[in-house]
Amino acid sequence: MKIGFIILINLFFLHTMIAQDFKLTKDHDALLVKDLDKAAAFYSDILGLPEIDNAGLGPKFRWFALDNKVQIHLIASEEEFKPHKGVHLALNIDDLDGFMKFLKSKNIPFENWPGEAGTTNTRPDGVRQIYLTDPDGYWIEINTNKL
Numbered sequence: 001m002k003i004g005f006i007i008l009i010n011l012f013f014l015h016t017m018i019a020q021d022f023k024l025t026k027d028h029d030a031l032l033v034k035d036l037d038k039a040a041a042f043y044s045d046i047l048g049l050p051e052i053d054n055a056g057l058g059p060k061f062r063w064f065a066l067d068n069k070v071q072i073h074l075i076a077s078e079e080e081f082k083p084h085k086g087v088h089l090a091l092n093i094d095d096l097d098g099f100m101k102f103l104k105s106k107n108i109p110f111e112n113w114p115g116e117a118g119t120t121n122t123r124p125d126g127v128r129q130i131y132l133t134d135p136d137g138y139w140i141e142i143n144t145n146k147l
Contacts, residue, residue, distance in 0.1 A: 028071035036076040038135045088139035
């Protein structure tokens with residue numbers, strides 16, 4: 001019995017010593033866009049994201065920053081892609097009702113998860129959310145989650 005316990009303890013410590021303990025944090029999302037200026041105007045003027053330096057990558061790349069050091073990289077491309085609502089960016093906001101009024105004033109359509117136009121839905125955890133698309137059809141969730 002003692003031998004089995006000792007082997008078990010040794011295996012536990014061996015696993016602990018060789019287990020990887022990486023800490024990953026999000027850096028950026030990259031989106032292929034057809035019209036870089038139109039997409040950049042949306043992320044700047046509608047989402048209010050500040051444009052940042054694109055690290056010298058040239059005129060086919062425009063980068064935008066979120067306040068938590070995560071970036072969105074827009075890349076001019078003729079490559080075909082098909083956005084899907086289930087694959088989306090998710091951003092949180094303090095004033096969802098105010099943002100919805102702003103979207104309406106700019107004639108930017110939005111919907112809830114089931115697809116009902118101009119309204120929100122509430123997830124089971126109490127978070128309210130809406131969905132809208134950028135000029136290339138990428139889905140963006142805006143929600144009231146408190147991180």
